[in-house]
Amino acid sequence: MSNIHVTTTVNGDSVEFLCDPRETLLDVLRDRLTLTGAKEGCGTGDCGACSVMLDGRLVSSCLVLGAEAEGKTIETVEGMANGEELHPLQRKIIEHAALQCGVCTPGILVAAKALLEKNPDPSESEIRFWLAGNLCRCTGYDKIIRAIQDAAAEMRGAA
C-alpha cells in the first residue's frame, strides 16, 4: 500500500509527513515525528497512556489513524510547557511527587488539561471519573488527584 501525504498542525507547528494508511496516529507521532511523550500502554484504547488532543477533543492516539490528522490540530504533552515555563499541571505533578515510573504521566497531563479547559473547578469525583480511563499502576492515584486540584485552584486564581 502506498504512503499518503498528510498536512497537519502539531503543538502549533505546521507539520507534513508521509505514512502508511494503516498506521496509527500514535505510531506517526512516535516513529515519524519523534514525539515519544505519548506511550503505547495497550494499543486498544483502554489505558490512556497515548492520550492526545485532536481538534480540541481528547483521544487515544492508538485508535486514530495518522491519515485522520489531515487538516486537523494535534496537541501532545510536548506542547504543554511554554518554553522553559511549565504548565501549572506539570509543575504540580512534580511538587506533589505524583508520578513514579512516569509512563502514564503524559497521558494524565493531557487528559487533565482537557478537563480543566471544560471545567476549571472540577469536584474530586469529577476528576476521578474523568481520569478513570488513564491507568496508573504505581501511585494509587491519590497524589495525582491532589496535584490536579492544586493546579486547578492556582489556574482559577490566575484567571
Place this chain on the structure above:
Amino acid sequence: MSVKAPLPHDTAGLHVAGSARYIDDIPVPANCLHLAFGLSNEARGVITGADLSAVRAAPGVITVLKATDLPHENDVSAAAHDEPLLAQGEVFYHGQPIFLVVATSHLAARKAARLANITISKRPAIITIDEALSANSRFEGEALVWNNGDAETALNTAPRNVEGSIEIGGQEHFYLESQAALAQPQENGDMLINSSTQHPTEIQHKVAEALGKPMHSVRVESRRMGGGFGGKESQGNALAVACAVAASQTGQPCKMRYDRDDDMVITGKRHDFRINYRAGFTKDGKILGVEFVHYARCGWAADLSLPVADRAMLHADNAYYVPAMRIESHRLKTNTTSATAYRGFGGPQGMLGMERVMDHIAHELKLDPAELRQRNFYASQKDTGPKQRTHYNQKVTDFELHEMLERLTDTAQYAARKKAVSDWNANNDILKKGLAFSPLKFGISFTLSHLNQAGALVHIYQDGSVHLNHGGTEMGQGLNQKIAQVAASEFGLPMERIRITATDTAKVPNTSATAASSGSDLNGMAVKNACNKLKKRIIRILSNHWETTQSDVIFTDGMVQIGHHSMSFDAAARLAYESRVSLSATGFYRTPKLSWDRLKGRGRPFYYFAYGAAITEVVIDTLTGENRILRTDILHDAGTSLNPALDIGQVEGAYVQGAGWLTMEELVWDTSGRLQTHAPSTYKIPTCADRPDVFNVALWPGENRENTIYRSKAVGEPPFMLGISAFLALSDAIAACGEIYPALDAPATPERILKAVNRVRLG
C-alpha cells in the same frame, strides 16, 4: 541535609515534559530491525511440523529463527536451565515462543508471526492445582516441610479448633511499559544491550551464554523501567537474548517490545495459591498451633518459584507468635505461563493464609478481630522478657505493631466506626458495610543470602560535580533520588551537584536484581562506602594543606571546613586533583548477620522486619456483589525515611495494587490453558475511580534498630500487603448477612462476593 527531605523523583521534570526515555523511545539507527515471537497455540504438545514459508515471504521479513538456528545456549531461565528461548520439539504452555521473526518494522514482525503453519500433536495439559496434584507434577520432587514444635499435639489438645481453605488468585504485573530490549552490535563481536530490566547482570549473563562469549563482551544498560513490580526480574531475558542473537546474525541493531497482549500471554505472573489450614487456640483466642498446606501453581518452568514458595512459608506467621507450626509447601508444575517474582514474592500469599486463620478464629469466638490479633502479636520490642522466635527460629527483636495498632485505631477511630458499621448493618438489608484491620511484618533480605551485596562507583570531577552509579535499577520507585540524597548528604552538597547515571554493567559489575525491597538498603550503603573513601582522601589532602588534624574536617553546605579554614567543595576537589589524588572510588556492601538453611527452615534469613498496619472500610451491594472501598487509614514503618514523599507514594501505590490483587484483578485460564484475560479490556486493575474515597497514609516515626542506611527501612514490597485489609473488610461485610463464616476466596470479585452472600444467607 538531603536525606529525609521529601524531594520528588529525580527525573520528574523529564517525565512531565514527555522527554524521559524508555527503551522504545531511544533513537535508533535507520537500519534497526524489529522482532516478534511466533507463539504456541496449544498448552502442551509435540511440534510435528513447522512450515514458516509464509512467514519468511511476508513483507518486511528479513529472517526467521527456530530453536535449531540458535548458535549457542537456547536458555533464558534465571537459574534452572529449563526455559528455552524458542521451543525445542515440545511446547509447555499456550503462548510459548516457538520461532522469532526479524523484520523491518514492529508491525511487519508481528503480522508475519501470525502466518506460520505449526502443527502440534496435543498432549494432556495440566492446568489447575488439582490436575497437578493428581498427576504428581511438581518441582523439587516432593513437598518441603518445616516443623517448629509439635503442631499436631498442640492442635489435638487445644480447647478450640478451626479449619478451612482459601483459594488465592495470581496477578498480572501490568507495568505500563511492556517488556522491551534493544541490542546494538559493537566492534569485535561485542554487544550493547539496553533493557527494561530489574536485573542487568542476569541479562548480561544470559546474552553472553547465548552468544557463546564471556560476560566482558556484553554491556547492559538500564536507565529506567516503566514499572517493574518483579515482572522485570527474569521476564526480560527472552527479549534481550532474542535481540542479541538477531543483532549478532544480521549485524544490525535489533529491538523488541511486546505488544500488551503478547506480554500478558507470554510472561509470568504472581503465583496463585491454595492454602489449607487447621488452627488450635484457647477460648480467649490465643493461638496454640497451626498447620498450613501451601499449594503454589508455578507454571511450566522453575523460574523463581522455589524462593517465592519459601518466602510464602517464611511469612506464614505474619505478625503472630505461634508456639507450634507445621507448613507443607507443594510447588506444582503446570502447563501455564511460568509464575514469577511479583512484589512481596510469595510473602503476601503466606501472610493472607495467616490473616484468614485470624479472621476465622475471631468469627468463631465472636471476638473483635483487631483485639484478637493484638493478643497474638509477638512481644513488643520494649518488652524486657526473652525475645520470641519465629517458626524458623529468628528472634523478633524489633516488633513495633503494638504501638502502631494503638496509634492507628485511635487516629482511624476504629472502635466508634466499628459500632457505626454494626448499626448500619442492623438497619440496612441491601448495602452492607465492613471494617477490618490488618497488620504486616515483612522480612527484609534476599533469602538466598549471597545476593545481599551491592556495589557502587562514585567519581568527583575536577569542577567538584559528582557522578554516581550503583547496581540498583530505577523502575519508578525513586531509588536513584534516594541514593543521590545519600551522596549529597555525605558530601554536604546540594542535589544539583550529584548526577546519577543509567545502571550499567560496565560501571558496577555482578549486581543483584533490584528486588526484595533491597534497592536503597544495599545500594545506599555501597554508595556511602564509596563516598567515605573519597572523603578520607580529600581530608588527608586538606589537613596536610593547612597542617591541621584530620578530625577537624566537616563537609557541609557545599563547603569543606578544616578547623578555622574553609574552602568550597569544588576548590577542594580541584586541590585534590592537582595533588594527584584519585577522585574515583568503588563502594561495596554486604548485609551482616545473615545465616539461613532453607531445607531445615532454620536460621536468620532476614536482617530486620518492616511493619505496617491498615484499617479499611468497604460497602457491598448484596444484590449484585458490587463493592467500594470507602476509607483507608494506613500507618507504615519505613524506619527513618530517606524520603517521605517517595515512601508515602510507595505505600499508597502498593496498597491500591494489593487491594486490586484481592478484589478486582482476576486471571482466567480456560480448560485448555488459554489465558482469557490478556488485555486491559478484560483484566481490570484499579482505576482512579477505585481508589478509596478517604485515604489517610502516615509513616510511623520510628527508626531501624539495625544499622541500615540512615536507619531507614525498605519500603518497596511491605505495604503491598496492607491491601489484605480490603479483602478482610469485604469478608466482614458479607459476614453481616448471616451467621456462618463467609470463607471468601480471592480475588473477591462481585461474582464471588454475591455467591458468598448467598451462602451466608442460607446458613
